[in-house]
Amino acid sequence: MYLGVDIGSSSSKAVILNQDAKKIGEAILNIGTGSNGPQEVIGQALFQAGLQREAIRRTVVTGYGRMTFTSADRQITEISCHAKGVHFVMPNARTVIDIGGQDAKVICLDQSGNVGNFIMNEKCAAGTGRFLEVMARVLNCKLEDLSGLADRGDNGVTISSTCTVFAESEVISQLSMGQRIEDVALGAHCSIAQRIVGLCNRVNIVPEVVITGGVALNRNAVHCISEELKLPISRPDDPQGMGALGAALYALEFDKER
Template sequence: MIYAGIDIGSITAKAALIKNNRLLGTHVIMTGYDPINAGIKVFDALLKQSRISKTQISAIISTGYGRASVSFADKALTEIICHGTGAHFMNPEIRGIIDVGGQDSKAIFLDQEGQVENFAMNDKCAAGTGRFLEVMAKALEVDLELLGDFSLAADKPSKISSICTVFAESEVISMIAKQERRENIIAGIHESAAARVAILANKIKIKKPVMMTGGVAKNKGMVNSLENRLGFKLIVGDLAQENGAIGAAVLASKL
């Protein structure tokens, strides 16, 4: 039997298929302004990509910021549970997860069976999230996907003192006016964001090995800043962005 997981995030929508405890495939699209339509589109695209019909799907679990918008799902679960399950499925040795999403950041501590033992979440402020990086990329007129490469070319990271996204953006604009190197400003942005996320990880006394999930895991500069803050290497898989959807599919197979 085949099971599906759909993760509707604030920036991207992801879908995954599981069969016989094996990952069949994943797909990612932009969520846009219509999470209901995004859920339908990403699911249909994955089915077409995998050459599977809807009638072959035994159960579907939705997760993420827009999980309630997936009306055809059998059940909706939180990102905490799904990211924990997804990380354990991909690597049973994982004990900690750092998930940096579009609207929030999470640090999760798993027990040896892959069950969530503790977690901390930053959901009241955009600082330390994908949205924070998106705002800064726009201010610097740099493609979001290129932030990591720019950051790694820095020689002296700029100091971003504000923890509020709005005030931090004002700081960045002032630095641009003073003609500070763009690479240094971006490195400073990553260090500021990493500091916020590290607080969450330390709060729950996260244990190694730690996997980083979410779309921001593709940003090498952010990963590097987090590793420096935490004092250890993070595991970043090729499917870090799809981890929540994978976990949702695994949990669907247990319904």
């Protein structure tokens, strides 16, 4: 059996594959690097697969916390792993937009799923899941409710600040001027879409465009990015698990190479 672990900044994901590359265990926990999340998520995936740890032949770790996870056979970047995972479930994908807790990446794939080019956001929370977390807190709603709140907005309020910290002040200012909370929420989603499309414009975007990462769970954000990009965006059933899936596929490949 083959284990892929994706340790992100705000969540941990694990996927277990059998020798036929069939998924037999999977878990996601919303605690990431620097916590017991990786061990817990592996335990949950093993439990789901009905396996003990000894049954795992190869492990590949990916994600922001990959360097601190020492029990893997190999560590591979989340860029390569997301590309691998997406190509496996959606072979027509040519562009992957991966938006995690603190990083956003745009990855260009060729027909074989190889990474041709990639771009990452700079050291800044704008255009990442962290931005939406901050917005949810300011708007006093749960992160999972933010998308629904924005759906009820009619006219998205313009949030011009690039910086998440300044954007927070801007949102507070808009609310104090009497703007509807739904319109502010919509504005926040439009803002993240603009940052992401700014990133996309730095590489050659080729359809089919696929979105992954935690932000892909926010339907309003995906809709806004699609509108801004003027292209349809597909989403795998498990957008958060693509990195762990890719890591598990690499684990399987390495075992076959040996």
